[in-house]
Amino acid sequence: MAMRLTRRYYPVTELKEGAACAYEAGVLTVNYDELKEVAKPYGKNIEKLWFEVCRPNENARIIHVLDTIQPMYKAEAPQDWGGKEYPGILNHPHTAGNGVTNLLEGFAVMECAALPWDESNASSGLLYPREAIIQTKGFYKHYTPFADTINLICNFEVMADKSSEEYDNDIRKSAMAIAQHLAKLTAEQEPAREEVFDNTPVEGLPNVALVWMCQNQGVYANTLLYGLPIYDIVPTLLEPNEMLDGAVVGGNYVWPTYKIPSYIHANGPNILELYRRHGVDLNFKGVIFARSHQPSNWHKDRCGQLIAKIAAQLDCQGLIMQWEGGGNAAIDGMLVVQNAERRGISSALLTFEFGGKDGTEGQLLVDDVPEADAVVSTGSWERVVHLEAVDVAYGGPVLRLEKERGGLFPDAREAIDFETNVHMYMGGNQSGYSRITAHAY
Amino acid sequence: MSIAESVGANRIIVGGDFTYPTGDPTLPPEREEAYRVRILEKSLEAMLKPIDKPTVFSVRKGEGESKEDA
């Protein structure tokens, strides 16, 4: 049976400080001492927590960005088995996706921290938090979904000599508690608008599934499903509503450009688009959720086969392929497309491209299959990124770059160029939120 | 088809895993070294064979797609 979820939207048009946290008619009042108290039970390894606010139209840069959260509050859920918002993080891993959820709209809770770069925190070349940047003005505002939201930035300073697991856990839970506390302020209030998400099938329309593969390679490179990392997950079928309620939470800080934050897991652009056309042009059958970066050819084969099998089991005629990550993940995604096409399921995918500094160097895709003939470009990864100087930097005073070459720490407000968009938070646009693409000339 | 095959590498040896191509951390050291030698012997065998397209050679029993190893 399909799920039915009512989302109530409470827009945030203004944020101010006050004696107590409150929400009224678009104005969100925050009291930072109150928020610190809310976060405290989760912050055993947090030395310091302080706040900043970045508003739309500021000429700003936000740095050291980790996860970003859509504040939600579960107002009504089925008795006995219904899960709450972001199930499994601060509450039981019960099934989400039914009932009523309140959302603060146009507002995000953002985690920023300069996580330690020492050896204990980066056991391999891969697993260290790379600088993640949001630029809110100019061309590069299109490289982030957070240039037009009011962002409450939670800055964390962690205690020395604790494990990366502890830092990761404490920061996530503290920020989740803050997001939940603020969203809960809307309880019993009338929303500005509401929207019903119900994917009950309509006769005679093609069945479509969305494949959503996420990175999971260790602490700082994980994705959580109902509160746990998805190391050994077998591709599994989710209702889109479970995603909308936060069943999936992002914990990838190693590749900012590929990052899919929790905010986007809960507001998946492909999910919302498939819902928009559900009952009109298609039947949205569900989200096939799996781990990308499968560790060997054998695992990749197995995963691609199982995903295509589930799509066939759902009697799908169409499939959208979305992945999080670079070459390794692209191989997984391409195998899914190949397996699905071999079963007669028409597949389209989104990917960033290469092409060097102008599109003419080397190949455009890191991997492909002959079946991948319907590809949407989310822009080239390899173009030089030029960030203009900004008036203000949030998240910290200096950038942290080039760890493998000993580190480089320029002023966070100065103009800077990068050879690729690796540091641009969500610059790879793999979830399809952005209009950035590469046009052929 | 393996990734190595799909990118057109010609003589492909399936040995360890892609996170440890010549080895296997689950084996005790002496057996791992013996396994490593076996991977190189298989590599040498591949280099002695004329081939005309990407070909997989495997040291694992029952794995790999090479005719020679079936």
Next chain:
Amino acid sequence: MGTLKALCYINQFFAGLGGEEMAHEGLHVYEGAKGPGIGMEGLWKGEMKVVRTLACGDNFFNLEQNYEAIKDQLLELVKEAEPDVIIAGPAFNAGRYGVACGKFCELVSDTLGIPTVTGMFPTNPAVGMYLRKTLIADCAETAAGMRTSLPMLAALALKLAKREPLAPANVDKYLPTGLRTNEVDDNSAAYRVVDMMLKKVQHKPFVTEVPLRKEELIPAAPPIQDASKIKFGLITMGGLVPKGNPDKIKMYAAESYGTYAIDLSTFNKEHYESVHGGYDTTAVNADPQRLIPYTAALNLQKRGLIGSVAPYFLSTCGIGTNVGMGKKLGAAMAQQIKADGIEAVFLTST
């Protein structure tokens, strides 16, 4: 702004001189429009006119000595006419005419810096030769398609003459040059991917935004004749370096590689690590032999299976590397080890 000026280049057939039997015809100069130029003037509605038309037989122009002989004259004729844009063809799918158009455009734009445009069918062999040298309108296969091809060519010529920026290839109807620019589309990627998928499901036409690559196959090296007589090398793409990464090899999209001597007394986890940014390096950091099987290679040498093993290895990080850079690094590595007498390599890839 006064009326803009175009100069056209056409072949003997479109100049009305005759068909294949007149392909040897030399240079003809017409003041004003001739052939397709007449049609284009109508489309420009007074904004631009054809001031001069040059015509040559296709065989004549394709002969290098003829071309060399009239080159200076052509340039003089162009200079004198002071055109804002050069229009050649359209050549449709005619190979020799296409080459003539491409060559003329290349000459004028290289020497005089005047913008040029021609028109061809995408499979015209001249397309590959001149794609980056002149703008090529995406024209029909034969002159029967003149009616649909001329408006595209005329519109592109007018844009060039006005020095207006071009829209993407699929909008302005020219053959993509390979250049790709990051831009903001009208619609989100989510909208576009769902739309494309539905069209595919419904068997309606759609256009992929990233064309399928053209496979480039690398022929297999011939087999080794006598392994016991030759020297073997060791290479890894797995990012193994002496601790501290002395050559600062990038962990992603590497642009260099390192060469490192192996001393068995220090070839261990205390002294080596992988800086590769794309896989879990725990296993190889615990033992560098999981990337560079040096003692195993020595074992083969002792048993006489191979001649010798070079006591060093080459290393880079194979991740996020585009094919162009991959070729460059590969060629440099091959050159270096061949110079040292290495004839075969054990290469590990992660």
